[in-house]
Amino acid sequence: MTDINDTQRSGIEIRNLYKIFGPTPERYIDAVKAGMTKEELNDKHNHVLGLRDISLSLPPGKISVIMGLSGSGKSTLIRHINGLIAPTAGEILYGGQDVVTMGTQELRAFRRATTAMVFQKFGLLPHRTVLENTCYGLDVQGLPRSKVEPIARKWIDRVGLSGFEDNYPAQLSGGMQQRVGLARALANDVDILLMDEAFSALDPLIRMDMQKVLLELQDELQKTVVFITHDLDEALRLGDTIALLRDGGLEQVGSGQDIVLRPANDYIAEFVREVNRGRVIRADRIARPLAEGEAPPAFKVEGSKVLERVAREMVAAGVENATVTDRKGVDIGVIESAAILSAIVTPTELAS
Incomplete structure (x- = not known):
């Protein structure tokens, strides 16, 4: 874990x-700013609106996912953060x-x-080679190879990728090349x-493997990560916070649970309609408080676990309810199989 406390670090504003x-x-x-649409700007003035009034806090030490369909402005936004694109108006604050x-x-x-x-790409x-590509950023800073190579290795x-240090990119698979980039x-x-x-x-399996690698590294390093994707499943798996863009504007910001359970509008609701809610919603989100005098169930599950995993554990244990605990093992409520089913099934499915 990083020894820098998040309260002493800067997020991106x-x-x-x-x-x-x-x-x-x-x-x-x-x-x-007065309301001219993207279509009007293009049709009347032959200019393209890339971003419209984006205000967003990207917290330190977390993975913030910016997502949207092609043309939503997500890649334009990330290139503003390191100054590759200059805005027409606005601020990007760090430290x-x-x-x-x-x-x-x-x-x-x-x-x-x-x-x-x-x-x-x-x-x-x-x-x-792999080693030389990994050294590149430190080489640019003018550091001696004697210091750079141990860091790169x-x-x-x-x-x-140990054992591949002397290979060239053309000799590697796509997943291996992306590991070099990371x-x-x-x-x-x-x-x-x-x-x-x-x-x-x-490819899908390699993609999931790389997501796992990123999450494992992030758990230790706690970098401020801004991750761009058009894939909702990827966003939900990686993002501590997710920002959804549409036509250059910000539609909704929140956790994966917030966006799936409380979509801000019809566009977001349609976007998340086919999501596997059991892989997004956590047990602590639907746990009910213990009733007065109620004995907590003997079987316990951690509140941070998603419902799909909790359901499997409860089925394996042969129980219909469980005590939900926080990370320190303190009881915070009770979860029942019926509540898990209700949360996983969308309202439309329940009605049918």
Whole structure:
């Protein structure tokens, strides 16, 4: 675990962010703020609205997932965080500094020392070996190879690629190449990891394996991760917080449970309609308080476990109810099989 307390670290604060693509975006920012639609901006002025009034807090030490369909603005948003794209209006604050106002030298230092990016297409240098690719970010900083290589080898080992140090990217599978990309980012020891559709090009089983690798590393390292995806299942598995974008605007922000159980509008409701709720909703979310004088069931489950797992444990134990505990083992309520079924089945399914 990192020895930096989250209260001593900075999250990322995005405030009233707008992005208009075109030759003279500043001419139309007031019209967009007044309500001009994306279609109107394009049809009348041949400019494209990328982001509209995005205000978002990305907490330190957590995985924040930005998701949406193609064209929603998610990749545009992540590229604002490290200054690859400049906004038409708005602020991006980290550690009390506005990334938007940074000069060239300051921005270069911020990218090298504070952020690292993991790309969908891996972004590896084909003429460099696994070891050399992992060293790249530290090489750019001018550190001696005698110091860089032990760091690189450590992270190559941590992502499961020991023995492949001398291989070139073309000799690796897609999943292995992405492990190199992750090792390269971690070798820089930065606080912020920006992951833009990092696992989208991978086969489903390899993709799930990489998600597991990320979660295991994050449990120890507690980086501030901004993860872009169009896949809801991936967002629900990875995200401490999920922000859903649509046509450049923010539709809803919350935990996976919040979004599945309380969609903000019809668009979000349709988005999450086919979600396996048993893999999202946790036991502590539906646990009821013990009634006065009620003896707690002998069988216990941890409240942080999802309902699908709890149901399996209860079936294996042959019980219809269980005591739900917090992480310290303190009783916080009771859960019944009927309540699990009601929570897993959507209202539409219940009605039918």
